Amino acid sequence: MSSGSESEIADDASVAAESHHELSFLRKYVFSMDHKVIGIQFYLTAAVMGLLGAALAGLIRIQLTWPTTPLPLLEKIFPVAYAGGFMSPEFYTSLVTMHGTIMIFFFVSLGLVSGFGNYLIPLMVGARDMAFPVLNMLSYWTIVPAILVAASSFFVEGGAAASGWTAYPPLSAVPSASPGSGTGQTLWLIAVALFIVSFTMGGLNYVTTIFNLRAKGMKLMRMPLTIWSLLIASIIGLLAFPPLTAAAVLLLLDRHMGTSFYLPEGLYIAGELLPNGGGSPLLWQHLFWFLGHPEVYVLILPALGITFDVLVTFARRPAFGYRITVWCLVAIAGLSMVVWGHHMFASGMNPLVGEFFSIGTLLITIPSTVIGVNMIASLWGGKLRLTSAALFAIGTICFFGVGGFGGLFLGNAAADIQLHDTAFVVGHFHFMIGGVTFLALLSGSYYWFPKMFGRMLNETLGKLHFWLTVVPFYGIFGTMHFYGMAGAPRRYYNLTQYGFLDSVNTWMPLVTTLFAVAMMVGQAFFLVNLAKTLMAKKNAPDNPWGATTLEWVASSPPPHGNWGPDAPVVHRGPYEYGNPDSEEDCVHQTVPAEQVPAHS
Amino acid sequence: MTESSKPPKFVGAALAVTVWALGIGIVVLGAQKYLPPVASAHGVGIDAMLEYLLVATGGLVIIGHLVLGYFVWRTSRSSAVSPTVPGARAQKVWSVGPAVAMTLIAEGGVLVLGIPVFNQLYLQEPPADAVVIEIMAEQFTWNVRYPGPDGEFGRTDPTLISTENGIGLDMEDPAASDDIRELALFTVPVDRAVRIKLRSKDVLHSFYLPNHRIKQDAVPGMTIDVWFTPTREGEFELACAELCGFGHYQMRGFMSVVSSEAYEAWLTERGH
Numbered sequence A: 001m002s003s004g005s006e007s008e009i010a011d012d013a014s015v016a017a018e019s020h021h022e023l024s025f026l027r028k029y030v031f032s033m034d035h036k037v038i039g040i041q042f043y044l045t046a047a048v049m050g051l052l053g054a055a056l057a058g059l060i061r062i063q064l065t066w067p068t069t070p071l072p073l074l075e076k077i078f079p080v081a082y083a084g085g086f087m088s089p090e091f092y093t094s095l096v097t098m099h100g101t102i103m104i105f106f107f108v109s110l111g112l113v114s115g116f117g118n119y120l121i122p123l124m125v126g127a128r129d130m131a132f133p134v135l136n137m138l139s140y141w142t143i144v145p146a147i148l149v150a151a152s153s154f155f156v157e158g159g160a161a162a163s164g165w166t167a168y169p170p171l172s173a174v175p176s177a178s179p180g181s182g183t184g185q186t187l188w189l190i191a192v193a194l195f196i197v198s199f200t201m202g203g204l205n206y207v208t209t210i211f212n213l214r215a216k217g218m219k220l221m222r223m224p225l226t227i228w229s230l231l232i233a234s235i236i237g238l239l240a241f242p243p244l245t246a247a248a249v250l251l252l253l254d255r256h257m258g259t260s261f262y263l264p265e266g267l268y269i270a271g272e273l274l275p276n277g278g279g280s281p282l283l284w285q286h287l288f289w290f291l292g293h294p295e296v297y298v299l300i301l302p303a304l305g306i307t308f309d310v311l312v313t314f315a316r317r318p319a320f321g322y323r324i325t326v327w328c329l330v331a332i333a334g335l336s337m338v339v340w341g342h343h344m345f346a347s348g349m350n351p352l353v354g355e356f357f358s359i360g361t362l363l364i365t366i367p368s369t370v371i372g373v374n375m376i377a378s379l380w381g382g383k384l385r386l387t388s389a390a391l392f393a394i395g396t397i398c399f400f401g402v403g404g405f406g407g408l409f410l411g412n413a414a415a416d417i418q419l420h421d422t423a424f425v426v427g428h429f430h431f432m433i434g435g436v437t438f439l440a441l442l443s444g445s446y447y448w449f450p451k452m453f454g455r456m457l458n459e460t461l462g463k464l465h466f467w468l469t470v471v472p473f474y475g476i477f478g479t480m481h482f483y484g485m486a487g488a489p490r491r492y493y494n495l496t497q498y499g500f501l502d503s504v505n506t507w508m509p510l511v512t513t514l515f516a517v518a519m520m521v522g523q524a525f526f527l528v529n530l531a532k533t534l535m536a537k538k539n540a541p542d543n544p545w546g547a548t549t550l551e552w553v554a555s556s557p558p559p560h561g562n563w564g565p566d567a568p569v570v571h572r573g574p575y576e577y578g579n580p581d582s583e584e585d586c587v588h589q590t591v592p593a594e595q596v597p598a599h600s
Numbered sequence B: 001m002t003e004s005s006k007p008p009k010f011v012g013a014a015l016a017v018t019v020w021a022l023g024i025g026i027v028v029l030g031a032q033k034y035l036p037p038v039a040s041a042h043g044v045g046i047d048a049m050l051e052y053l054l055v056a057t058g059g060l061v062i063i064g065h066l067v068l069g070y071f072v073w074r075t076s077r078s079s080a081v082s083p084t085v086p087g088a089r090a091q092k093v094w095s096v097g098p099a100v101a102m103t104l105i106a107e108g109g110v111l112v113l114g115i116p117v118f119n120q121l122y123l124q125e126p127p128a129d130a131v132v133i134e135i136m137a138e139q140f141t142w143n144v145r146y147p148g149p150d151g152e153f154g155r156t157d158p159t160l161i162s163t164e165n166g167i168g169l170d171m172e173d174p175a176a177s178d179d180i181r182e183l184a185l186f187t188v189p190v191d192r193a194v195r196i197k198l199r200s201k202d203v204l205h206s207f208y209l210p211n212h213r214i215k216q217d218a219v220p221g222m223t224i225d226v227w228f229t230p231t232r233e234g235e236f237e238l239a240c241a242e243l244c245g246f247g248h249y250q251m252r253g254f255m256s257v258v259s260s261e262a263y264e265a266w267l268t269e270r271g272h
Helices: A008-022 A025-030 A035-065 A072-077 A089-125 A133-155 A183-212 A225-240 A242-256 A281-315 A322-336 A351-363 A365-377 A388-411 A413-419 A423-453 A459-485 A499-505 A508-535 B006-030 B041-077 B088-122 B260-269
Strands: B131-138 B141-146 B180-183 B185-189 B194-200 B205-209 B214-218 B224-228 B234-240 B253-258
Touching: A035 A089, A035 A133, A035 A423, A035 A508, A089 A133, A089 A183, A089 A225, A089 A281, A089 A423, A133 A183, A183 A225, A183 A242, A225 A242, A225 A281, A225 A322, A242 A281, A281 A322, A281 A365, A281 A388, A281 A423, A322 A365, A322 B088, A351 A365, A351 A388, A351 A413, A351 B088, A365 A388, A365 B041, A365 B088, A388 A413, A388 A423, A388 A459, A388 B006, A388 B041, A388 B088, A413 B041, A413 B088, A413 B214, A423 A459, A423 A508, A459 A508, A459 B006, A499 A508, B006 B041, B041 B088, B041 B224, B088 B224, B131 B185, B131 B205, B131 B214, B180 B185, B185 B260, B194 B205, B194 B214, B214 B224, B253 B260
Parallel strands: B131 B194, B185 B253
Antiparallel strands: B131 B141, B141 B180, B194 B224, B205 B214, B205 B234, B234 B253
């Protein structure tokens, strides 16, 4: 090793790199400690869970659009849930609950943070692997049982959990309160607790790796925004998630050991007076949203970071306001920890506390808008090449705009009185925690696929995928905003009996479903693209997009240990596009200052 | 990275037009009159808040989409990258400007229009002549109770709950015998404050009157006061807005708003 400053861990990793051919298939691809394999494991697991979550959404759409039409075909597939040809209301509430749980915890979190986080952090900071490879492997192998537990809950008596992804007690605490509140709810709590354990192991790894294993010269302010956003997201995740593990344990104790953390005196459920007393259902809501709200930003921030990295590469311009963006990400993260109560304006919480949360929540719009402006401004003066990755990145900005400004309605305590728990909320969070993250996940997929799999995805299929994702998405979730304005409550099995919705029931559910069909067709193009590309020969160059960051120095895909004998040394910031001292249109982070003077 | 053939330019123009159409479309369609007709005094203030937000954020959404679409169109057909890099000053200006604008639009909106309505609803005492009604939510209906001529609710005790006595009313309490009880249906006079004492017997529910801009969770173990003044006569729907089990969607109820004479007549008929 030429450089004496390489850390011991890096040396160990390079020794491992030389001996990796001795690993068995099981150690290499299944119980792997290589961050790249683990990243791909998370990524593919997320893809499978995304399909499952989408299938549940499809059943929800069918129910809401044709609530009174018998469906004998579905009865054949699900004889219990569709007994008599109609979906049972119990099954519907389970679907709503499991769709949210799967999409948030096992699709977006896994794909965006665990998948890209594991794959990209060591490569983009110039490390050979994560700081704790064993912990990293455990992180994946904790998610597998979490998913199995969650999925198995559909097959237990009473069905899967049915108290919403928010699992508010007493509904979630008292098994007799609802069919899904039986074994299904217990399994749900175990699955979520395991998810948090896995996420905590991952987060510790990301933070430690970013702080301790950066390549020589990779100062904090030279890190790509993807890494900054993953770092900040991991820190708030580490601070905000463990309280829900504790809350879940308390709820399990209430359910099985006769405690009353969330249960007040005098509950009369299913014809029986319960012996509990002294607890409060609101305690759970505080603990849940103390996780739940930062969780939104744990997912949104990496999406924004990825969008910046993709945009600058295809616009050939430095990120506009890089330092300001970093500080805005920090500000959003800080504020996200103290605004959880905006989910509880109507909960019976002290109204003065509600006002505090309302004013605090709206503060978040300030750094968020600055980030949005910086994203758009990063295009200015550039020469934009609209690859599939770039298209999805631009779609991400649009969703961030609609979702972010829509959030002003809900963070405003007075407006929220009308909109709380309506379809407006469903439309809003699908644009944000659903859409911004989903599009960034796709943008990142097209962008980093060559690095991850050594193959280029087909651009024609990619563009079809883009148009059939973004346009239908506006149709689906825009219409849900309008449905909520009309007053439609969320989580309703059937809304046709409500007269105040008569004028919109005639068209809104159907329009939403038609757009959903279009979007599903769009995703089919992606699946075909994935399958075709993975079966094709490896054809990706090391740096197909002419990008400047470190991961493109490694070969596609990178070997075990990432860098061969010499780890990269960083001489400049991440986005030196248009450096006037360079003959080329960009300068790679590893180019020494003697060759081209560094801008940063 | 140098090719500038036709297809990318076409994609750029198509994307720009799509971004414009989506941004304008979602705002124009969203600004249609979807809200159920307002029927309460404070509801007018909530609608003003919503209209302000529609105009303010709708404007921002449209501006954002127009600018983004324009940038996409311009930069996708540009043949060279601009030789200058934005300076530190431009970056600061374009951060401070939007920050100030959002402070005014977001915080200004909630402080000027939002908080006063919220205060009126939650912090102001209801007028002394308010009609007081207790509503105890349960899976999956609403138990309604008026205090009767004595103006006092009889004591309730969960240990007394039975199929005949759904709320556990203690008939040995002298205040209990004249309580008027209804199920999922209640009558109130127009233009007089209505004060609901909201309770729950089992799980969380939410008392939601779409036309009256009222939504308040019912929490077991708590009695939550909510008050409003109906301004229009008619039959209005009541719905549950907090997931309470498989029958959540069935918790439909009615509030009948009548003239004060009709209300007095109804009370007399019910033994007042």
